[in-house]
């Protein structure tokens with residue numbers, strides 16, 4: 001059977017600050033640039049959730065993308081949209097809200113809700129027009 005990869009894109013706006021309390025102010029700005037600004041700042045995040053599976057014999061679909069949309073919104077974007085990711089999101093508490101760490105957390109939140117036979121393949125999270133992260137679940 002053929003194995004295919006399908007992707008749903010979702011979007012959210014959220015605020016964060018990247019700050020390591022073990023570093024000096026100068027070192028923080030050296031490491032994180034404007035993302036270290038003390039009073040938080042926002043990004044327009046684009047999230048791509050890619051799953052893989054074989055198309056169903058009857059429907060021809062790997063998975064109903066309406067269902068994937070619902071999972072992403074309920075588990076991730078409704079929770080993050082217009083929130084401060086340092087302060088407001090229980091499942092990001094105690095973590096540096098970098099796109100790396102956010103992607104790992106998103107992976108863990110989506111996996112339990114996928115239908116039988118469908119596997120999460122990749123989380124892609126764009127923070128700016130130039131910077132994005134891809135996570136394949138490796139090392140979990």
Ligand code: NI
Nearest residue numbers: 016034035043
């Ligand atoms: Ni930032």
